[in-house]
Amino acid sequence: MMRIKADTRLCVGSGQCVLTEPAVFDQDDDGIVALLTDHPDDQSAAQAHHAVTLCPSRALSILQE
């Protein structure tokens, strides 16, 4: 199963992830990424994976469980 990990120390708040898959990613009041879930369902998995590749600060990663 795919698990998303977000390193909030690296996030620069660009919002790419939220624009790409709003079912998985959100931003807090400071614009820093907040995960709505760290286990995307099948419907969200491809877009979540895409969001990880788009993140400009490499704050996002995927773990396989």
Ligand code: SF4
């Ligand atoms: S795309 Fe990366 S840098 Fe931008 S808000 Fe999401 S986690 Fe943060």
